[in-house]
Amino acid sequence: MAKCHKYKGVLAKPMVVDAGFDQFSVRLYAIFAEFGISQMDGSGWRLLALELAKRHVPGFRFGAAKRGRRVTPSDVTDNIKLIIEMSLLVGPPKKLSIRSAAAIVAKKWGRSGGAGALDAKFRRLMKEGPQSPTRRMLKMLTEE
Numbered sequence: 800m801a802k803c804h805k806y807k808g809v810l811a812k813p814m815v816v817d818a819g820f821d822q823f824s825v826r827l828y829a830i831f832a833e834f835g836i837s838q839m840d841g842s843g844w845r846l847l848a849l850e851l852a853k854r855h856v857p858g859f860r861f862g863a864a865k866r867g868r869r870v871t872p873s874d875v876t877d878n879i880k881l882i883i884e885m886s887l888l889v890g891p892p893k894k895l896s897i898r899s900a901a902a903i904v905a906k907k908w909g910r911s912g913g914a915g916a917l918d919a920k921f922r923r924l925m926k927e928g929p930q931s932p933t934r935r936m937l938k939m940l941t942e943e
């Protein structure tokens with residue numbers, strides 16, 4: 800069994816019976832903050848689900864690659880998170896340039912000077928074929 804992640808603060812303590820809705824809303828705010836996701840973000844719940852799955856569900860982790868390029872555990876989920884965040888800024892209603900959107904996402908993620916790298920990565924991901932792991936996972940997540 801995988802090692803349990805150690806949470807801090809209110810996330811480390813169980814809720815008390817009959818303490819009211821306040822304790823739930825505080826914990827909800829804390830779990831979003833734990834992963835640096837805004838609750839107001841249109842894709843916030845989806846991003847939270849991906850981050851929790853990456854941390855706690857073995858099926859969302861990668862094993863060691865047998866051949867070729869070494870796969871890092873966050874490759875596909877981080878790529879999906881980038882596509883979702885950038886698409887919200889590039890697509891309607893905002894219609895920002897990819898470069899401007901990359902600068903906003905880099906600032907949001909705390910990557911100083913990383914806008915160029917995110918711009919290039921987003922463009923590369925959008926050029927990948929429909930059978931790439933990232934595109935297949937994204938399609939599966941967005942189909943309803």
